[in-house]
Amino acid sequence: MCVLFFRERASRSGEKTFVKMQEKHRPVGWGEFWMSDSKISFDEWDGLYADRIMQMRRSAVRDLFAAISRPDVIGLSGGMPDISSLPLDEVAECAKRCVTVEGLKALQYGSSDGRIECRRTVCKILAVQGIEAKPEDMILTSGSQQALDFLGRVFINAGDDIICEGPSYLGALQAFSAYQPRVHCIEMDEDGIRVDLLEQKLQELKSAGRRPKFIYVIPNFNNPSGITMSLERRHLLLELAHRWNIPVVEDDPYGLIRYEGQDLTRLKTLDDQVIYLGTTSKIFAPGLRLAWIVAPHHFLERINLSKQGADLCTSPFNMVLAEHYFNEVNWQAALEVSKTRYRERKNAMLAALEEFFPEDVSWTHPEGGLFLWVSFPPYFDTNQLLPAALEKGVAYVPGTNCYPDGRGTSSMRLCYSFETPEHIHEAISRLASCVQDRMALYRAFREAGALPETASTKHSYRQ
Numbered sequence: 001m002c003v004l005f006f007r008e009r010a011s012r013s014g015e016k017t018f019v020k021m022q023e024k025h026r027p028v029g030w031g032e033f034w035m036s037d038s039k040i041s042f043d044e045w046d047g048l049y050a051d052r053i054m055q056m057r058r059s060a061v062r063d064l065f066a067a068i069s070r071p072d073v074i075g076l077s078g079g080m081p082d083i084s085s086l087p088l089d090e091v092a093e094c095a096k097r098c099v100t101v102e103g104l105k106a107l108q109y110g111s112s113d114g115r116i117e118c119r120r121t122v123c124k125i126l127a128v129q130g131i132e133a134k135p136e137d138m139i140l141t142s143g144s145q146q147a148l149d150f151l152g153r154v155f156i157n158a159g160d161d162i163i164c165e166g167p168s169y170l171g172a173l174q175a176f177s178a179y180q181p182r183v184h185c186i187e188m189d190e191d192g193i194r195v196d197l198l199e200q201k202l203q204e205l206k207s208a209g210r211r212p213k214f215i216y217v218i219p220n221f222n223n224p225s226g227i228t229m230s231l232e233r234r235h236l237l238l239e240l241a242h243r244w245n246i247p248v249v250e251d252d253p254y255g256l257i258r259y260e261g262q263d264l265t266r267l268k269t270l271d272d273q274v275i276y277l278g279t280t281s282k283i284f285a286p287g288l289r290l291a292w293i294v295a296p297h298h299f300l301e302r303i304n305l306s307k308q309g310a311d312l313c314t315s316p317f318n319m320v321l322a323e324h325y326f327n328e329v330n331w332q333a334a335l336e337v338s339k340t341r342y343r344e345r346k347n348a349m350l351a352a353l354e355e356f357f358p359e360d361v362s363w364t365h366p367e368g369g370l371f372l373w374v375s376f377p378p379y380f381d382t383n384q385l386l387p388a389a390l391e392k393g394v395a396y397v398p399g400t401n402c403y404p405d406g407r408g409t410s411s412m413r414l415c416y417s418f419e420t421p422e423h424i425h426e427a428i429s430r431l432a433s434c435v436q437d438r439m440a441l442y443r444a445f446r447e448a449g450a451l452p453e454t455a456s457t458k459h460s461y462r463q
Contacts, residue, residue: 052158052178070393074427077395079223079370080418081282085337087329094324102320110316112307113300114140114292118319121326122278122292128332129255130269131276133294139303140314143289144253144279148175150293150306151249151275155213156181161205163215165193167373167402167411169223169251172216183404184212190364192229193217195236202244214247214275219267221254221369224402224413228367231264238271247299249275253282256335258368259343268294275299280322282370283335288318342370348421349414349428356432358439363414370417373399376410376435379446383409385438392430 098106105115113119119135126133141147148171156162156179164172166185176183184205186198198215205212217237219229229237241248250267255278268276279291293303307313325331346366353363353374363374376382382398389396397415399408416424 052180055180056174056177058174072393073390073395074393074419074423074430075395076414076416076419076424076427076431077397078418079415081286081370082338082341082417083285085334085341086285087334090329091325094321094328097324098317098320106317106320108316110313110319112139112304112313114138114314115316115319115323118290118323119292121323125283125326126278126294129252129266130263131266131294132269136297137300138292138294139300139307140319141291141293141307142311142314143281144251144277144291145171145175146310147277147291147293148172148251149178150303150310151214151216152176152179152181153306154299154302155247161210161212163198163201163212163246164404165217165222165225167222167224167399167408167413168216169218170397170401172251173402173404176216177404181213185403185405185407188222188225188227190227192219192222192227192233193237195233195240198237199240202240202246211244212246214249215241216249216251217267218251218254220252220264221257221366221371223254223369224371224397224399225373226364226366226369226371227373228261228264234265234267234270238267238274242271247273247275249277251277253277253279254369256283257339257342257370259339261367272296284322284325284331288322290314290318290322339368342368342417345416345419345421345424346372348424349416352425352428356429357435358432361435371413371415374412374414376412377439377442378410379442380410380439382412385434388434388438389431392434394427394431394434396431 116135118140119138122138122140123133123135141150152175156176158180159182160179161182161184162176164183164185166187168185173183184201186193186201188194202212215237217229219234221228238248248267248271252266252268255266266276268274273296275296276294277291278294280288281291293300295303349372350363350365353361357363357374361374361376364372366372382396383400386396386398397413399411399413400406402408402411402413419427
């Protein structure tokens with residue numbers, strides 16, 4: 001017997017839309033009835049939910065987790081760091097001292113700002129990146145995703161305008177979507193966000209009597225594109241933001257994962273008014289869920305209110321563990337091992353793309369981070385390709401998930417951080433087979449006149 005669950009979304013719009021759901025996701029309180037060999041359920045609480053939950057974006061990465069858990073699937077979708085280089089025996093000793101030395105503090109409630117000892121530790125991490133900060137200049141959060149949610153909670157009213165790069169981090173788009181903003185994604189080139197296009201957008205919004213609440217960027221090894229904003233472009237962005245009096249949010253989870261080229265000055269170093277986000281997820285352990293917001297004090301006061309209402313405080317145990325790890329373990333040496341692996345895996349992916357992918361496909365060449373961005377001819381649809389790729393045993397993130405407005409159809413994000421070079425080579429080979437089949441179909445349609453002729457998207461990213 002097939003058991004189906006459907007959700008009716010008709011209470012506000014008047015449209016009767018039913019969404020098929022898995023049995024394991026069936027919420028409590030759904031009405032249901034049997035019809036022949038199927039069971040149909042309706043959400044009896046529809047009409048009680050807030051508008052914002054109906055507007056929230058889904059995470060493509062989270063939705064693909066079930067697929068990549070299959071043993072035959074090679075996952076190029078989720079941005080999981082390689083934590084196999086961690087000295088687990090030393091981490092275990094740190095965890096032991098959390099209990100034996102500081103157990104009464106580590107297992108108790110803490111302040112909403114975060115332990116001052118941990119904030120002092122973060123100051124040392126920031127100093128490695130050329131950022132001067134004091135403990136009172138920051139608040140610790142339960143992961144950067146919580147920090148992004150707080151940005152939305154503090155800044156965004158429904159219908160407000162915000163600026164992001166295009167493409168942008170899908171987790172940020174999801175976090176912001178709960179507050180129902182109008183998101184304007186400004187296209188990037190090899191030097192980062194196009195400041196000329198940004199200024200045009202700001203003029204356009206001003207003409208309509210609108211002003212963006214903030215500009216959100218990932219200058220170092222952008223997720224999803226892998227592009228790093230040039231130093232000149234950083235100065236231009238800050239000058240423009242200052243002229244228009246718009247806060248800049250610098251999300252920097254990958255800044256310490258550079259394995260080629262020269263490190264570039266952080267926006268926060270260039271302008272102390274920048275709101276800076278950092279995390280331990282890529283330099284220690286994502287399971288720790290520990291991050292920080294470094295910002296002007298008047299803004300931190302409002303973040304503190306959000307923190308109090310969200311979870312009272314970040315886990316004191318996790319903060320104490322981070323203090324021990326970053327102060328007692330050679331964490332930079334462990335990170336260097338991971339960076340060596342990332343470079344090897346990135347090079348394996350680039351070589352495989354060059355070997356297997358068609359000439360009219362291009363991709364970025366990151367100098368750090370975990371991702372690269374693949375661009376196909378405009379007629380190509382990576383959403384339509386995904387089922388065939390999963391059938392072949394490869395998972396990736398279609399580009400539309402990295403835009404709020406349907407753009408990115410002919411692009412995809414590939415992650416090289418977690419799989420071995422051998423698995424990456426095999427995954428790209430499988431993916432290329434799907435791509436070739438799909439492109440042959442498109443070419444047949446073009447020859448039949450069903451699709452317009454399009455120019456090649458080959459550009460300077462392909463070397």
